[in-house]
Amino acid sequence: MKEGVQPTITDVARVAGVSKKTVSWVINQSPRLNEETRKRVQQVIRDLGYVPNPQARALALRRNFLIALIHDNPNAQMVLKVQQGVLEILRDTEFELLVHPVNRGSATMLEEIRQFLERQRPYGVLLLPPISENDSLAELCAAIGCRYVRMGSASFDNPDHMIASNDREAVRGAVEHLIEAGHRRIGMILGPAGFRSAMERQAGYQEALARAGIAFDRALTAQGDYTFDSGMRAAERLFDMSPRPTALFCSNDEMAAGAVHVARQRGLHIPRDLSIIGFDDTAIASHLLPPLTTVRWPMIAMARAAAQMLIGGPGPGPADEASGLSPFGSTLIRRASVTPPPG
Amino acid sequence: MKEGVQPTITDVARVAGVSKKTVSWVINQSPRLNEETRKRVQQVIRDLGYVPNPQARALALRRNFLIALIHDNPNAQMVLKVQQGVLEILRDTEFELLVHPVNRGSATMLEEIRQFLERQRPYGVLLLPPISENDSLAELCAAIGCRYVRMGSASFDNPDHMIASNDREAVRGAVEHLIEAGHRRIGMILGPAGFRSAMERQAGYQEALARAGIAFDRALTAQGDYTFDSGMRAAERLFDMSPRPTALFCSNDEMAAGAVHVARQRGLHIPRDLSIIGFDDTAIASHLLPPLTTVRWPMIAMARAAAQMLIGGPGPGPADEASGLSPFGSTLIRRASVTPPPG
C-alpha cells in the first residue's frame, strides 16, 4: 500500500480479493451482487478511505459529474438563490456546480455554449431565465445529448425539461387584490420587452382588469428593465399623469423600490396616496418603509426541483412527485403597501 | 475521419503526420519545436476543429482546470461580485468556475474540504471571507499541494496567497470624515465577533477616535451580524441612549439600512438628527433616502486579481504587477447621509 497517496479502485480490489469490476459494481449499486461480497468490499472501501476519481470516471463515461448553471446576468438575488437551491441538492452527492454565465446578445453565444458543452460534457445543465426562453439553446442541448432543465415563469417545454412558476396567475391574483381594495385606476411598471416573465406578468395584469370589467389603458403602463433606476423613471412618467393612478403593480421588487423612492421624493405617501405591489419578495421588499406587499415565488424550491430532475436518473426521477409540481405556485405576501384608494 | 464525433489528438497527429506528443507540445506551447511543424499542426487543429478533452487532461495531469470558489455564505452581493470578477478573468481561458459553499461551524468542515480538494483536484481555490481567515484551511490547501488565494480585509498570509483590502484604514478615514464634520459622539455598529473584517473595522474606528483625542466608549458600540435585522436591533439600543450619538458608523451597508429603517420609524431625520456611514457600497446604499455615504472597496477588482494569481503560472505571474497591488485601496463615497451635528 503506497503511503500518502489516494487509494485507487485497484487497491480496493486487491485488498478485498476481488476484481476491479466487482468494486465498480459495488460503487454503482448494481443489484446483482453477492450480499456478503458487497459488504466486504464496502468495508475495505471505508478502511482505505477510497473515493472514486471523478476525472477517470468522466473520461471513461464520457460525461462529467458536473451540473452547469448557464445564465445571463439576471437578478443577482435570483442567481444566488438558485445556486443555493441547487447546492442543497448537490450536497452529499458526487456532483459539483459549475457556473457559466453567457452574454445574451452576443452573436456567437450559441456557438460558445456548444463548445462549452462539448468540452466539459456536464452531466446536466440548468438554464435560467431569460436565456432559458431561447428555444435554439434547448435544441442545442438536446442535439448534443446533454440533459437540461429550463427555469421559467411559464411552461414552455416538456415537463421533464421544465421547472415553471405561474407568473400570470400570480399577478392576476395580486391585481385582483388591488381591485378588491377598491382600486380602478391601476398602473403597471412592465418588465423588459422580449422577456417571457414580463409578458406573463402583463398578461396577468390585463386578465385581472378584464375580469373586473376595467378597460385596459396602455397609458397606465410604463416599461422598465427590472432595475431600480428604470423603476424610478417609469414611476416618474406614471406619477406625472393626471389623474394619477391610485395603485401600481410593479413587475419586480427592484422597480417597486425605485417607484417608492420617487414617491417619497415627491411627498406621496404610501399607501395613503398610492398602493404598490411588487414581485419576487426579495429582501428589499420587507426592508422598505412601508414593507412592500409583493408576490413570492418559490425560487429556491424550484431550483431544488430542477437539480433533482437533473441528477435523478434518466428522465424524471423514479416516481418523483416533483414532476407533478409544475408549475410551482406563488403567494401574495400582504404587507403594508396596499390600502383602499383615497377619497 | 469519423463523423459527428469530436476529433481527438490522435486524429490530429495522424492527419498532420506527426506523433501525439508533438501535437501535445504544440498545444502546450513547448518552446522547442520546429516552427514549420508547429504551423502545420496548428493548421490541422483548426481544420479539424479539434479541442483538447479536459477530462483526459485532468486524468493525465492529475489536476483539473477548474477554479474552485470556497465560501461560507457571507454577503450575497459579495459572492456574486466575486463570481463576476473571477469569471471575467476565466472567460476565454480553458478554466471553469466551480462553486463550493461550506458550513463554517460544522465540525467536519475541514475534512469535507479535504475530500473535495482531493477528489476534484481543482487547479486553484479562492477562499472568501470569513472562511478565508481560517489558517488551518490554508495549511490544508498547502499540504495537499493545491494552489490557493485568500481574500480578506487585511493581509494575513504571504502576498502570493493573499488579496487584501485595508478595512482598518478605510474605516479610519470614514470616521475621520465624521469627526471633521464636527461629530464627537460617534457610535458604531460592530460586525460579528470573530470576524477579521469586524475586528479591522472596529480598530479603524478606535484609531480615528484616538487620533482625535476622543475617548473610546464601549457603550457607544453595539454588535450586529451584518444583517439588516441585527442592524435594526443594534440601532435601537444605540438610539435609546441619552444623549444619543450624533453620528453612526455601521460595519456594513445592510446594517446601516437597518439603522436607517429604525431612525425613520422613530421620526429621526437623517442626516439632520443623525449622520450615518456604511461600508461596502452595495446597491442598497445608493437606493436609501437619503443616499448613504459609505466605503467602497474594490470587490470585483480584487476577485479579478485573485483569479489572475490563481491561473497565472506557478507562483505570482511573471512580473505581474498585481502582486504589488496588495492591499487594495478603498474609497469613501460621499453622499447625503452625513452633515455636521445638530446644534
Added chain:
DNA sequence: TTGTATGCGTTATCAT
C-alpha cells in the same frame, strides 16, 4: 456472479 482485456484522450518516459 466474477475475472480479463481493452478503451477513454491526454501527458510523461524513454528511446532514437
Added chain:
DNA sequence: ATGATAACGCATACAA
C-alpha cells in the same frame, strides 16, 4: 526534435 509506449483510474464487453 520527434516517435513509440506506458501510465492515469475507471467502465464496458466478453469470457469464464
